[in-house]
Amino acid sequence: MKPPSTQTVIGIREPGGPEVLRPEIRPVPLPGAGQVLVRVHAAGVNRPDVAQRQGHYPPPPGASDIPGLEIAGEVVAVGESVAAPAPGSRVTALVTGGGYAEYCLADAELALPIPDGLDFVAAAAVPETFFTVWSNVFDRGALRPGETLLVHGGTSGIGTTAIQLGKAFGARVLTTAGSAEKCAACRQLGADVAVNYRDEDFVAAVKTATGGRGADVILDMVGGSYIPRNYQAAAQDGRIVQIAFLQGSKVEIDFMRLMLKRLTHTGATLRSRPVSEKAPIARALREYVWPLLAAGRCLPVIHATFPLAEAAQAHALMESSAHIGKIVLRVAG
Known part of the structure; x- marks a missing residue:
């Protein structure tokens, strides 16, 4: 036509x-x-x-x-x-x-x-969410089977995609969301643990869920106050991938934890x-x-x-x- x-x-x-x-x-x-x-x-x-x-x-x-x-x-x-x-x-x-x-x-x-x-x-x-998740979680974040993935904003388009792909490729998936209803939706999609960030400290919840080890890969679109907390929640040799800054891109942070844990903090736009x-x-x-x-x-x-x-x-x-x-x-x- x-x-x-x-x-x-x-x-x-x-x-x-x-x-x-x-x-x-x-x-x-x-x-x-x-x-x-x-x-x-x-x-x-x-x-x-x-x-x-x-x-x-x-x-x-x-x-x-x-x-x-x-x-x-x-x-x-x-x-x-x-x-x-x-x-x-x-x-x-x-x-x-x-x-x-x-x-x-x-x-x-x-x-x-x-x-x-x-x-x-x-x-x-x-396209937008699957390209973004593949590029950032699997390419930049190098998520491997058996590792733990922490997804912030689990009920967003990016979050729902990351939960499903993480599980499909053999990861344990933890996520944050802003209500009990949203946490339930994350679990229905396959998340092993869903943390209501309004009621719980996600750092403590991640540590509990991983026996103190932390998350191997963290996908974050929040930024702001989440950045130093991600450093706390990350495992040794963890990879933090930044894809947006809903709370802002400027923050004061002590990079000592990045050095001591040998963290990688990367990010990209598409x-x-x-x-x-x-x-x-x-x-x-x-x-x-x-x-x-x-x-x-x-x-x-x-x-x-x-x-x-x-x-x-x-x-x-x-x-x-x-x-x-x-x-x-x-x-x-």
């Missing part, structure tokens, strides 16, 4: 609250070399979208200013030198922007076939990295994780869906932190 010349997208009128998101009419982009044009059926909503809307996370040079970092849909056109995916293919893709739209460009190497058994909504909830660095992650996911998705052993948790025009309501829900799992926009179909 030939795409139209114009489309409806969700633009950001100015930095601000959810109300600054509004529908706009824009041209449908044409795929360049190495790109595919996808008719979007669903698009995931993520914390970086909220940060971009607030003016804290501008798109990298050359990326669309339309929010949205993950999509699922059908390929309708391909650019030069693209052999696959072909037009008509059902794909889910990690994108640098442009997802809140009826049509979106994606790099062909980052547009993966939708795993068997997943519909477009579920498929749209996969959006600004070139395709050449993201493509190996995509290949690893297709080899090791796609079979788990197809078998139903590891699936995105969908909390709510909204029509594209209600992106502001989706952002308001995201900011409330009342959700468990992913929020997805329904675009077509």
Whole structure:
């Protein structure tokens, strides 16, 4: 099907609250070399979208200013030198922007076939979190079978993914969450221990759960006061991987514990990295994780869906932190 010349997208009128998101009419982009044009059926909503809307996370040079970092849909056109995916293919893709739209460009190497058994909504909830977790927990964090993984924010999209992948690859998983209901949800996903951080000290809970040893890998998107506490909760030779700073990125800390425990504290962003660095992650996911998705052993948790025009309501829900799992926009179909 030939795409139209114009489309409806969700633009950001100015930095601000959810109300600054509004529908706009824009041209449908044409795929360049190495790109595919996808008719979007669903698009995931993520914390970086909220940060971009607030003016804290501008798109990298050359990326669309339309929010949205993950999509699922059908390929309708391909650019030069693209052999696959072909037009008509059902794909889910990690994108640098442009997802809140009826049509979106994606790099062909980052547009993966939708795993068997997943519909477009579920498929749209996969790329951002699964790319992030694989890259940070298994690549940078080097999690190995039999080790202990501590996941902060266990009911976030990242958290629900990390719990499931950690268990699937043989780790013992501990997590933090903000209510008894959320802790129960984490345990249902496979977490061995879920700590309500409002009522318990997660450092003490981790020490108790590990017989005083601590966690081998810690995945943290909180930052702030969690940073020195992560050093306390980490095992000897532990690896702490920072992926966000919900409590802020500036903190006073004594690094002596890092030296004495031989800790590694690393971190990374995903959006600004070139395709050449993201493509190996995509290949690893297709080899090791796609079979788990197809078998139903590891699936995105969908909390709510909204029509594209209600992106502001989706952002308001995201900011409330009342959700468990992913929020997805329904675009077509």
